[in-house]
Amino acid sequence: MRALVIDDSRAMxxxxxxxxxxLGYEVRGAGHGREGLDVLDEGWIPELVCVDWNMPVMDGLQFVSAVRSNPAWRSITLMMVTSESEHTQIVRALAAGAHEYVIKPFTADAIRDKLGLLGLLPQEVAL
Amino acid sequence: MTSTDTGERRRAADTRPVITDLLVASTVESIAGEAWVALVGEDEVLVPIPGDLPVDPVSAWVDVVGPWTGSVVLTTGRDTAADLTRALLGPAVPEELEDEDVADAFGEIANVVGGNVKAALPGPSALSLPDVGAAPAVRNPADVCRIDVLWRGQPVAISVQGALPALPLPHPPHENPMHENPMHENPTHENGASL
Incomplete structure (x- = not known):
C-alpha cells in the first residue's frame, strides 16, 4: 500500500x-499541498494521504478540496494530521472531504487505530 | 435634549481579554506535557521547576490571531533545542544535525503546543506557521501566562503572551489619561534573556 505524507515540517x-x-506502507513525502498535487499528477496514486493543515504555498484544506474535485482521485483516503484542534476546523475539514482527522500530538497507536477504522491497515498488520 | 460623551461606552467596547482571564498556567503545563510525551518520548517529562535560561537562548513560536491575539513561545538553550530535535526524530535523526533540522523540529513542537493552546482559547482563531529565532517582545506584561520547566534538567520556558499593547486604564472622565498607563512604557520581560 502507498501513502503520501504532506507536512511542511520535515521532522513531522x-x-x-x-x-x-x-505498518508496511511505501511512503512518499511533500512539503506542502502543491507539492502533494504534483506527486498525484505524476500518476503516483496512494491509498492514503496524511496531510497537515497549516502549510505555506497550499494548505491542507485547499489540498483536500483540490483532490476531491478530481474524480480520478476519488479512491484516495484523506486523513488530516494537524495541530488545528478547534471543533469548527475539524468540521470544515470533514465537510471539504477529509475522511479522518488526527490531532497533533498523536501516538503511533492513534494512527494505527484510525487506519484500522478506515480499513487501511495492511492485512498482515491487521491480523 | 443633549448628552455628554463621557467615553464610558467606548471604554466598555474596548474591553479585551488578557491571557490570564482565559488560561491558567496548569493548562499550559498540561498541554506541553502531553506534547512532550507524544513527540519527544513516552518517558520524557517536564518538571515544573524554573531554571536559568542561557544568555543566548533560542525560541520557537506560533502566533494566534482571534478574540485573543498573541504568541505561544517556547524558549530554551541551543544545545537543549538540538537534544529535543534528536529525541523527536529518534531513529530518523540525520548523522549531522544542522541548524535547519533544529529550527524545523523545535518549530514543530511550538506548532503543536500552540495549536492546542489555541484550542483552549475562545475562537475562532487563526494559527500562523512556526517561526524560530529571538522571541517576540512582551508587549503587555499583564497579558502573559508563562511556565518554566526543566526537561532532562535543562530549562525550558513556555510563554503565552499577548501581541497587543495594554489598553488604557479606565479613568474618571475629569482625569487626564495621557500620563496614567505605565504599561505603554517600554515593556520588557522580567525573566527571559531575549523575551
Whole structure:
C-alpha cells in the first residue's frame, strides 16, 4: 500500500513516515499541498494521504478540496494530521472531504487505530 | 435634549481579554506535557521547576490571531533545542544535525503546543506557521501566562503572551489619561534573556 505524507515540517514527515513504513506502507513525502498535487499528477496514486493543515504555498484544506474535485482521485483516503484542534476546523475539514482527522500530538497507536477504522491497515498488520 | 460623551461606552467596547482571564498556567503545563510525551518520548517529562535560561537562548513560536491575539513561545538553550530535535526524530535523526533540522523540529513542537493552546482559547482563531529565532517582545506584561520547566534538567520556558499593547486604564472622565498607563512604557520581560 502507498501513502503520501504532506507536512511542511520535515521532522513531522519523518515521524509519520516512520509510523507508516512500520505498518508496511511505501511512503512518499511533500512539503506542502502543491507539492502533494504534483506527486498525484505524476500518476503516483496512494491509498492514503496524511496531510497537515497549516502549510505555506497550499494548505491542507485547499489540498483536500483540490483532490476531491478530481474524480480520478476519488479512491484516495484523506486523513488530516494537524495541530488545528478547534471543533469548527475539524468540521470544515470533514465537510471539504477529509475522511479522518488526527490531532497533533498523536501516538503511533492513534494512527494505527484510525487506519484500522478506515480499513487501511495492511492485512498482515491487521491480523 | 443633549448628552455628554463621557467615553464610558467606548471604554466598555474596548474591553479585551488578557491571557490570564482565559488560561491558567496548569493548562499550559498540561498541554506541553502531553506534547512532550507524544513527540519527544513516552518517558520524557517536564518538571515544573524554573531554571536559568542561557544568555543566548533560542525560541520557537506560533502566533494566534482571534478574540485573543498573541504568541505561544517556547524558549530554551541551543544545545537543549538540538537534544529535543534528536529525541523527536529518534531513529530518523540525520548523522549531522544542522541548524535547519533544529529550527524545523523545535518549530514543530511550538506548532503543536500552540495549536492546542489555541484550542483552549475562545475562537475562532487563526494559527500562523512556526517561526524560530529571538522571541517576540512582551508587549503587555499583564497579558502573559508563562511556565518554566526543566526537561532532562535543562530549562525550558513556555510563554503565552499577548501581541497587543495594554489598553488604557479606565479613568474618571475629569482625569487626564495621557500620563496614567505605565504599561505603554517600554515593556520588557522580567525573566527571559531575549523575551
Amino acid at each position: 514527515r519523518r515521524i509519520v513516515t516512520a509510523i507508516l513504513e512500520g
